[in-house]
Amino acid sequence: MKNLSLRKTDPPPAGKGKAAQRSIFQKLAAVPHAFWTVLFIAAPMLFVLYFAFTDTEGNFSFSNITDLGQYTNVFILSIAFALIATAVCLIIGYPLAYFMSRQSPKAQKILMVLIMLPMWCNLLIRTYALMALLDNGGLLNSLLGKLGLEPLPIVGSYFGVILGMVYDFLPYMVLPIFTAMTKLDYRYIEASHDLGCNAFQTMTKVVMPLTLSGVVSGVTMVFVPSISTFYISQKLGAGKIDLVGDTIERLFQNVSTYNVGAAMSLVMMILILISLTIMNKFSDEEGGMVP
Amino acid sequence: MNKRFASLLLALLLLALPVLGLVSCDDGVGDTVTLYVYNWGEYMSDGSEGTLDVNEMFEEWYYETYGVRVKVNYSTYSSNESMYAKLSSGSVHYDVVVPSDYMIERMIAEDMLAELNYENMPHIGNIHPDFFGPDAIYDYYDPDNKYAVPYMYGMIGIIYNTTMVEADDPSLGSWQLMWDERHTGNILQFNNSRDAFGTAQYFLGLDVNSSDEAEWRKALEKLKEQKHVLQGYVMDEIFNKMENGSAAIAAYYAGDFLAMYENNEDLEFFYPAEGTNLYVDAMCIPKTSRNKEIAEAYIDFMLTEAPAVANAEYTYYASPNTVVRENEEYIEYMNSIKEGGYELMYNTDTVWTSSYKNLGGEQLIMFNELWEELKSDIQVGLPIYIICAVILVILIGGGTFLGVRKKIRDRY
Amino acid sequence: MKFLSKCYIGLIFFLLYIPIVVLIVFSFNESGSLAEFSGFSFMWYEELFHDEEAFSALRNSLVLAVSSAAIATVLGTFGALGLHRMKRRYIKQPIMTLTNIPMMNPDIVTGVSMMLLFVAVATFLDTRDLFGFGTLLIAHVTFNLPYVILSVMPRFQQLDKSLSEAAQDLGCTPSKAFFKVELPEIIPGIVSGLMMSFTLSLDDFVISHFVSSPNFQTLPLYVYNQTAHNVKFSMYALSALIVAVILVILLVVNFAGSAADRKSRKGGRS
Numbered sequence: 001m002k003n004l005s006l007r008k009t010d011p012p013p014a015g016k017g018k019a020a021q022r023s024i025f026q027k028l029a030a031v032p033h034a035f036w037t038v039l040f041i042a043a044p045m046l047f048v049l050y051f052a053f054t055d056t057e058g059n060f061s062f063s064n065i066t067d068l069g070q071y072t073n074v075f076i077l078s079i080a081f082a083l084i085a086t087a088v089c090l091i092i093g094y095p096l097a098y099f100m101s102r103q104s105p106k107a108q109k110i111l112m113v114l115i116m117l118p119m120w121c122n123l124l125i126r127t128y129a130l131m132a133l134l135d136n137g138g139l140l141n142s143l144l145g146k147l148g149l150e151p152l153p154i155v156g157s158y159f160g161v162i163l164g165m166v167y168d169f170l171p172y173m174v175l176p177i178f179t180a181m182t183k184l185d186y187r188y189i190e191a192s193h194d195l196g197c198n199a200f201q202t203m204t205k206v207v208m209p210l211t212l213s214g215v216v217s218g219v220t221m222v223f224v225p226s227i228s229t230f231y232i233s234q235k236l237g238a239g240k241i242d243l244v245g246d247t248i249e250r251l252f253q254n255v256s257t258y259n260v261g262a263a264m265s266l267v268m269m270i271l272i273l274i275s276l277t278i279m280n281k282f283s284d285e286e287g288g289m290v291p
Numbered sequence: 292m293n294k295r296f297a298s299l300l301l302a303l304l305l306l307a308l309p310v311l312g313l314v315s316c317d318d319g320v321g322d323t324v325t326l327y328v329y330n331w332g333e334y335m336s337d338g339s340e341g342t343l344d345v346n347e348m349f350e351e352w353y354y355e356t357y358g359v360r361v362k363v364n365y366s367t368y369s370s371n372e373s374m375y376a377k378l379s380s381g382s383v384h385y386d387v388v389v390p391s392d393y394m395i396e397r398m399i400a401e402d403m404l405a406e407l408n409y410e411n412m413p414h415i416g417n418i419h420p421d422f423f424g425p426d427a428i429y430d431y432y433d434p435d436n437k438y439a440v441p442y443m444y445g446m447i448g449i450i451y452n453t454t455m456v457e458a459d460d461p462s463l464g465s466w467q468l469m470w471d472e473r474h475t476g477n478i479l480q481f482n483n484s485r486d487a488f489g490t491a492q493y494f495l496g497l498d499v500n501s502s503d504e505a506e507w508r509k510a511l512e513k514l515k516e517q518k519h520v521l522q523g524y525v526m527d528e529i530f531n532k533m534e535n536g537s538a539a540i541a542a543y544y545a546g547d548f549l550a551m552y553e554n555n556e557d558l559e560f561f562y563p564a565e566g567t568n569l570y571v572d573a574m575c576i577p578k579t580s581r582n583k584e585i586a587e588a589y590i591d592f593m594l595t596e597a598p599a600v601a602n603a604e605y606t607y608y609a610s611p612n613t614v615v616r617e618n619e620e621y622i623e624y625m626n627s628i629k630e631g632g633y634e635l636m637y638n639t640d641t642v643w644t645s646s647y648k649n650l651g652g653e654q655l656i657m658f659n660e661l662w663e664e665l666k667s668d669i670q671v672g673l674p675i676y677i678i679c680a681v682i683l684v685i686l687i688g689g690g691t692f693l694g695v696r697k698k699i700r701d702r703y
Numbered sequence: 704m705k706f707l708s709k710c711y712i713g714l715i716f717f718l719l720y721i722p723i724v725v726l727i728v729f730s731f732n733e734s735g736s737l738a739e740f741s742g743f744s745f746m747w748y749e750e751l752f753h754d755e756e757a758f759s760a761l762r763n764s765l766v767l768a769v770s771s772a773a774i775a776t777v778l779g780t781f782g783a784l785g786l787h788r789m790k791r792r793y794i795k796q797p798i799m800t801l802t803n804i805p806m807m808n809p810d811i812v813t814g815v816s817m818m819l820l821f822v823a824v825a826t827f828l829d830t831r832d833l834f835g836f837g838t839l840l841i842a843h844v845t846f847n848l849p850y851v852i853l854s855v856m857p858r859f860q861q862l863d864k865s866l867s868e869a870a871q872d873l874g875c876t877p878s879k880a881f882f883k884v885e886l887p888e889i890i891p892g893i894v895s896g897l898m899m900s901f902t903l904s905l906d907d908f909v910i911s912h913f914v915s916s917p918n919f920q921t922l923p924l925y926v927y928n929q930t931a932h933n934v935k936f937s938m939y940a941l942s943a944l945i946v947a948v949i950l951v952i953l954l955v956v957n958f959a960g961s962a963a964d965r966k967s968r969k970g971g972r973s
Binding site: 325327329332333339364366367369377380381382383384526527528530531535536550579 | 736737738750821822825826831832833834916917918920928930931932933934935
């Protein structure tokens with residue numbers, strides 16, 4: 001109350017005057033959160049940095065980074081698999097999301113539940129189910145055998161691992177695109193038809209640019225877990241195809257290789273950061289195109 | 292979501308918190324002592340499918356004898372290396388662990404194991420004199436018998452599926468089968484460094500405990516050469532894969548073959564003629580144990596007849612315990628699984644064997660590096676490069692196209 | 704075209720669901736084989752219900768999910784409040800960036816970084832009891848925080864400042880004004896943050912894998928251990944039950960109140 005008169009005369013000052021009215025409680029509300037982030041997010045990252053640049057005795061060294069040389073192929077393969085899996089997810093997922101958004105509202109709701117169910121279902125279970133189905137002695141190959149066909153050796157092959165990624169992460173691609181599609185105003189499409197666009201032109205000139213933000217978040221949500229997975233490659237690669245995730249997991253099973261493991265995590269983090277920045281640039285460029 | 296419903300939900304969840312907290316605390320109530328046992332997977336009778344639950348038996352027996360409630364916290368690992376890593380990471384403590392010979396040697400050398408007090412183990416005499424005592428042959432890992440009580444032993448051999456490998460296959464009987472190109476994609480190798488290198492070393496006639504790096508390199512080259520015929524490197528996943536015919540050939544521990552045979556009678560087994568590995572797994576108490584006496588009582592309890600027989604029948608591994616080896620019912624049981632099953636497990640004399648010894652510090656580092664080299668030996672392949680190049684070109688092309696188009700539009 | 708698009712949707716969903724459906728169907732298989740269906744039986748379910756390990760894992764998972772979601776929600780809500788009020792960008796911006804790190808990072812990096820921290824603390828304190836419920840709780844709260852902030856922050860931004868000022872003019876103390884006027888407005892954001900934290904925590908495997916100890920096993924860790932060994936067929940029963948529970952929850956949530964794109968922010972975990 002005491003400030004009432006003051007406020008009437010002065011224009012409300014943006015900074016200090018207002019803050020003075022806040023109780024101590026509100027001022028300090030972010031303190032525990034800030035402490036938490038520093039302690040449990042910043043500090044662990046510093047530990048990764050520390051381990052990446054020290055040897056087992058704790059002396060500063062670059063040897064962990066140079067030791068990563070022997071994992072060049074592992075890195076290339078991981079990036080390649082993640083790229084391919086993301087591309088396949090996009091090729092399959094984009095039309096799927098588009099067709100889904102063209103269904104009746106009730107069907108859309110059911111399809112939504114159906115696409116979310118695998119997402120909420122634990123990844124380990126789905127991966128294991130897929131492996132059990134595709135294994136040489138699994139249902140698929142025993143059916144093929146009964147039909148007198150050659151068995152397909154999927155488990156333990158590159159194809160198997162990529163298939164596992166696509167299967168596991170496809171919903172992450174479909175859902176954001178689908179959300180973007182449902183937000184898309186149908187009148188734009190009608191307008192483009194009226195203005196003489198054919199179906200293909202409508203697709204490339206109207207629908208695609210307007211759903212690009214969905215594509216960008218879908219791509220991120222498939223690419224990041226694909227490049228860092230270890231369970232999928234363990235099960236569908238049968239322990240033979242080691243990706244970055246597998247290697248990090250193995251290196252952290254042994255105290256003496258923590259340092260190399262930390263260096264590897266650091267490199268992967270930087271790789272992902274770079275790709276995310278590039279991705280975001282994509283969506284920014286497209287952002288202001290259509291009002 | 293309307294607000295009232297939302298706040299109700301919030302209140303409910305917050306209420307649930309203390310309730311769940313209470314539930315979760317109940318194992319800390321009273322004077323119950325928890326005994327942490329860390330063992331190989333599938334390595335102790337656990338009460339599944341009508342077997343005895345030996346841990347529960349121990350808990351009951353201990354309560355009846357000493358009036359103290361003990362809860363056995365039983366967890367499992369799939370290789371010596373992962374057990375060692377967990378134990379040495381300093382993040383956990385265990386009261387009983389069951390490492391293999393070479394790992395026991397290493398843990399003794401690194402002062403990780405506690406000396407046992409045999410006064411707390413009245414049944415130690417049940418162990419066969421070949422495995423424990425002054426005349427023992429198979430106590431090379433702990434010659435003074437200070438740290439370890441043998442639990443099971445066995446040999447490594449090759450399991451194969453008779454429907455997929457012809458009976459007259461020339462490679463049968465030899466490690467050559469594991470390298471046979473005709474079975475490409477159907478062979479499983481160990482996913483633990485020591486045993487995987489062991490297969491190559493026995494095949495090549497090398498010393499598994501060699502101190503010569505060049506010899507290890509030879510084994511590495513052999514393993515790299517094998518990689519393209521393999522389906523994968525696995526540990527206990529092998530059970531399912533061999534039982535359902537997902538793989539045709541695998542090197543594994545003899546006892547586990549009987550377990551698989553029980554579920555799939557098409558499987559067969561042999562000890563390779565070039566020689567193979569004999570291992571002893573023994574119960575030890577880490578220095579960090581907090582309940583050493585209870586741990587000793589636990590180890591002793593596993594030496595008594597009922598649990599010892601139950602464990603031997605559960606694992607099918609060979610037991611160094613005389614009350615098991617001479618138990619008629621047990622012999623009959625082993626033979627009922629497969630004709631000659633008992634013989635298969637206990638005839639350690641028919642094939643030349645050696646055992647793994649601990650490798651010294653520097654050698655161990657070299658050995659780990661070789662294993663990393665094997666695991667990271669991956670061929671990317673031209674098709675993968677081409678596909679990636681295409682994707683990248685489309686990405687970059689698309690990006691520049693969009694950028695250029697935007698710039699052109701911005702001009703207007 | 705309409706027909707073709709329906710076919711396409713059907714085909715993709717069919718492929719997406721075969722493994723899960725096969726798993727569910729074969730959880731009723733007498734022989735426990737995944738290649739041949741030999742007879743209908745509930746025996747794997749019976750075995751599952753006698754599996755103490757699975758039950759304690761489930762209980763642990765629930766305890767962990769509820770407590771970590773509650774802590775993260777409280778911490779995150781006050782954090783969002785404080786950050787929203789904060790005027791100094793040079794403090795606010797770094798905190799926001801830090802908060803978002805676990806969301807951007809792959810789980811495995813978050814996991815190993817936390818593990819390194821805990822190992823260092825354990826070595827420093829010379830203790831072997833550090834890993835377990837405590838470390839899991841800290842890790843789960845940490846990866847839940849950004850999601851709570853993400854769902855609460857926009858609510859603060861939408862708040863009409865004049866409401867709080869009016870309340871204060873009418874005699875409320877600033878705290879009272881917060882609890883009486885502002886809190887009810889942001890409750891939906893808090894609830895969605897809480898629910899999301901709960902599900903994320905329940906679902907997490909990778910981070911838990913690095914910071915757990917064998918004496919506190921969660922359900923995903925239990926599943927992992929199962930699939931690394933000789934798989935008991937009761938695992939299929941467990942998986943089938945999990946799928947069924949999630950389906951029911953999804954149907955209830957989706958057809959009772961729409962929370963549709965909640966998970967879309969989640970990002971691919973594990």
